[in-house]
Amino acid sequence: xxxxxxxxxxxxxxxxxxxxxxxxxxxxxxxxxxxxxxxxxxxxxxxxxxxxxxxxxxxxxxxxxxxxxxxxxxxxxxxxxxxxxxxxxxxxxxxxxxxxxxxxxxxxxxxxxxxxx
Amino acid sequence: xxxxxxxxxxxxxxxxxxxxxxxxxxxxxxxxxxxxxxxxxxxxxxxxxxxxxxxxxxxxxxxxxxxxxxxxxxxxxxxxxxxxxxxxxxxxxxxxxxxxxxxxxxxxxxxxxx
Numbered sequence: 271x272x273x274x275x276x277x278x279x280x281x282x283x284x285x286x287x288x289x290x291x292x293x294x295x296x297x298x299x300x301x302x303x304x305x306x307x308x309x310x311x312x313x314x315x316x317x318x319x320x321x322x323x324x325x326x327x328x329x330x331x332x333x334x335x336x337x338x339x340x341x342x343x344x345x346x347x348x349x350x351x352x353x354x355x356x357x358x359x360x361x362x363x364x365x366x367x368x369x370x371x372x373x374x375x376x377x378x379x380x381x382x383x384x385x386x387x
Numbered sequence: 388x389x390x391x392x393x394x395x396x397x398x399x400x401x402x403x404x405x406x407x408x409x410x411x412x413x414x415x416x417x418x419x420x421x422x423x424x425x426x427x428x429x430x431x432x433x434x435x436x437x438x439x440x441x442x443x444x445x446x447x448x449x450x451x452x453x454x455x456x457x458x459x460x461x462x463x464x465x466x467x468x469x470x471x472x473x474x475x476x477x478x479x480x481x482x483x484x485x486x487x488x489x490x491x492x493x494x495x496x497x498x499x500x501x
Contacts, residue, residue, distance in 0.1 A: 274429075303488050315430070315478060315492035322488070361429050365488065373482060374420060374443060375490060377429035 273297065274362050274378035281383045283352045290337070291347040291381050293362030303365040304345040305375065306336065310358040318360075321345060352385045359383075389414065391481050391493035392461075399499045400469050408464040408496045412481030419462045420490060421454060424476040436462060437484075469500045 275294045283289040295304065306318040321329045321336045329336040337346040349356055359382050363375040392411040400406050412419050417438050422430040435443040436456035447454070451469075456462040466473055476497050480490035 307492075313476065313497070314494045315480075317489060317491070320488060363430075373418075373488065373490065374432040374435055374446075375422075375430070375480075376432065377422075379427075379429045 272378075273376045274364055276362055276378035276381050278381045281381055282386060283349075283356075283383065284386050285354060286351055288348060288350045289352055289383065291349070291360050291362075291383065293345045293347065293378060295343050295345060295362070295364050297343075297364065297366050299366045301366075301368050304336070304338070305363040305365070306334070306345075306347045307361045307363060307377075308356075308358045309361060309380070310355075315361075319347065349383075354385050354387060357383060357385045391416075391479060391491050393477075393479050393493035393496050395496060396494060397497045397499070399501060401501055402470055403468050406466040406469050406473070406498055408466075408477050408479075408498070410462040410464070410479030410481075410493060412462070412479075413491055416481035416483050416491070418482040418484050419456050420480045420482070421462075421464050422478045422480065424478060424495075426475070430478060433464070466498075469498075471500050474498055474500045 302323045304321045308316040319329050319331045319334045321338045328338050333350045335348045359380045361380045362378045365373050394409050419436045421433040424430045432446040434447050434454045451467045453465045476495045478495045479493045482490050
């Protein structure tokens with residue numbers, strides 16, 4: 271089974287509106303972390319936000335927030351007040367186990383977001 | 388504090404040649420991860436190294452690929468006798484170590500095999 275699933279086709283959003291990018295995950299480990307990365311057309315990977323499995327509150331970082339629904343195993347990224355510079359590929363990723371001995375990340379296939387002026 | 392450095396940024400090799408990709412982690416980071424991104428795909432884990440040790444190479448192809456992270460100098464991902472299917476973006480990420488969850492990614496090396 272896929273560990274990280276991102277199934278949305280290319281997403282479009284109007285500038286200044288909010289958009290939700292979906293991510294579901296699969297793990298039997300009670301300790302894990304969920305990440306979102308942004309990859310613009312220039313190709314670099316930019317860390318956006320992190321959610322630990324034991325965190326009581328949803329993570330927020332500026333215009334980014336993570337809608338963490340543990341029972342549903344979903345970790346959707348919400349971008350508020352979209353900007354043209356948000357147009358990029360977005361990847362959801364998971365680390366299983368505690369941050370420590372081996373923190374390799376498993377990535378989804380990504381979602382393309384296009385922001386319209 | 389400089390970020391993760393990778394060089395070269397672009398590398399073109401003919402089939403059968405060797406490719407050497409370098410990664411200098413952030414200052415103070417002793418953990419390095421290599422990932423490969425095929426076109427239109429997410430990143431796939433290849434190998435995890437600490438200084439002078441390979442911790443997890445479960446994502447490395449069995450042949451032609453090797454990685455090292457010596458006591459001094461950058462981490463090297465080496466691909467021998469490259470084939471067209473090796474064409475991809477190779478990313479390096481570094482982490483301070485135990486207890487730190489975030490991995491800081493370099494800009495990647497785009498390998499093209501002709």
